[in-house]
Amino acid sequence: MTTLYISLFTWLFFFGYWIILISITYQILTKRHSTPAAIAWFLVIYIFPIFGIVIWLFFGKLYLGERRFQLANKIWSKTNVWLTDFKSCETFFEKKNSDVATSLFQLCKHRQGISGIKCDQLKLLTNAKEIIKTLIHDIYLAKNNIEMVFYIWKPGGLADDVANALISSAKRGIHCRLMLDSAGSVDFFRSKWAQIMRNSGIQVVEALKINIFRIFIRRIDLRQHRKVILIDNYITYTGSMNLVDPSLFKQSAGVGQWIDLMARIEGPIAGTVGIIYSCDWEIETGKKILPKKPKKNKNFLKLKKKHNSIQVIASGPGFPKNMIHQALLTAIYSARKELIITTPYLVPSDDVHHAICTAAQRGIKVSIIIPRYNDSILVKWASRAFFSELLDAGVKIYLFEKGLLHSKSILVDQQLSLIGTANLDMRSLWLNFEITLVIDNSQFGKDLASIQYEYISHSRLLDKKLWSIRSHWKIILENFFYFFNPLL
Known part of the structure; x- marks a missing residue:
């Protein structure tokens, strides 16, 4: 009888294994992968059978989860009215680009439905202490709202200075939202800071939560990798720097201090970045937070003749593909x-x-x-x-x-x-x-x-x-x- 059970279990195991393998093969063949990617997946799942199937479940499919997927598909239709109002402010937009930039700006306009935006208040920041000092100054001067999204927020050093500034602003009535990736900011969510911020009135969201049971509803290595700060729908920060103190971050890895580049921008570009942030927020929470409808702010219109023309490209599920x-x-x-x-x-x-x-x-x-x-x-x-x-x-x-x-x-x-x-x-x-x-x-x-x-x-x-x-x-x-x- 024991032998019969073992044989039955073995038969069921191999039957289930081949069903899964055929299912994965079907998914690879019916979805257009690049040839190298398709071949790599076939080799992984057939040469390393059990391991290959596990890897596919974790990393093989680009999906966001049913609820998020439905929200992502609806978001852009809901923001069309806002974008129409924004595009009606013709003075914000650049009609002509340099020869080297024309093709790319035309691509962005065709794919994203918006022209390049004028801006003359754009500064590159390369020193971590200077970046944090400038950011804290802007946080303390905020009058209405502060929105942030980061892949990594690592408590300690300069990061704690930003946290304290954000908490202080929230306590004086500034509407603050903070969205952090679950995997990248695991140390933050294990620290005291998440609760302290929530207690001070800051909305803190853990994006794309890591959970082994979610592998069947969402690709587990899909990450919120943006680094964006919006202040009063006017000041924008973005670039490569996570909210960390470079002198403390990953020093045990033996690679030295991390060297980053951030841009600080003033002007109407905050509107397009704000739309991206609102989409991320809605995908994660289900709540819509569209930025205020754009107005012809006098500060926006004081543009020099030789100004910057800027496009913002966002990627990820729900955004223009590739x-x-x-x-x-x-x-x-x-x-x-x-x-x-x-x-x-x-x-x-x-x-x-x-x-x-x-x-x-x-x-x-x-x-x-x-x-x-x-x-x-x-x-x-x-x-x-x-x-x-x-x-x-x-x-x-x-x-x-x-x-x-x-x-x-x-x-x-x-x-x-x-x-x-x-x-x-x-x-x-x-x-x-x-x-x-x-x-x-x-x-x-x-x-x-x-x-x-x-x-x-x-x-x-x-x-x-x-x-x-x-x-x-x-x-x-x-x-x-x-x-x-x-x-x-």
Whole structure:
């Protein structure tokens, strides 16, 4: 009898296993994946059977959960009235762009339904203490509302100073909302700060909660990766910096202090960023918080003749599909003289990789700046698999040595700039909630160039000859991790 039960259990196990395997195969075949991604998934689930199925359940499907998915599909139709009112303020918008930026701004207008917005109050911030000091000053001066979203809020040091400023503002009647990613900000939610903030009147939301039982209703590695601060629907911050004290953050990893880049903007761009924030808030909470209808504020209209023209690109479920990927390709192919890229994680799609190589081969001066030491071993080895082809094409690869360079920026011909939260990896390009600013302005481009050149001055140029004679076991490791590139 025992033998019969064992045989029955074994038969049921294998029957269930093959049903699941066939189901996953069907899902891969019926959804349009890139060929490398599809092949990688087939190899993973068939070569590593049980492990492959588990990996698929965790990371294989891009879904947000039924409730969130339905909300995401309805959000843009509900915001059309707000956008129509916003677009009626014609003085906010730039009608003409530079030659290098025209294609990208046309793409953004077609995909997102809005033209580039004028702005002359835009400042790049690179020093963590300066960023925090400026932010705290703005928080204390807030008159109506403060909204924040971060992937990581790590208590301690400078982060606690921001927390205290936010609490003080909430107690004096400022409406404060804080949305933090569950995985990235796990230390925050385990600390005293979450409850202290809620007790002071701040609305604190844990976005995309980590729960093993949610793997069947939502992809577990989908993350809220944006870093955005909105104050009084007028001041906007965004960029690569999480709400952490760089002198304390991940010091045990041995990669040095994290180096970031943030932009502070004043003006009507806060309206479009506010719409993105309201969509994220509604997807997570079900509650609508549209920003106030735009008015022709006198401060918005005091624009210099040579102002910035800005587009905001948002990605993630519910937002225009593949938008950041398309923007990157358009920007790279628009280059005529120089292309500079900074990214902490270099694991691009094949299309982006080939576009970069093609740019160098058609005579563009192409430089990529990445950290020499990385906090992700998988990404570290996978990124190296791209080096040989990039170097052969004439791309200069600089290894930054004064910490973990976490800035994400692209500069085209010192005129068209892209900065924000998106890394040059598959997760940022296809999966996470990200945000990128696109700026068309030569002076801003020169300011960004000076920062990038400073990064280069603290970097070591990768020597093509030395790279070509690296040990064989390193090549094997690089190619092994490159194999999983579509899954990273």
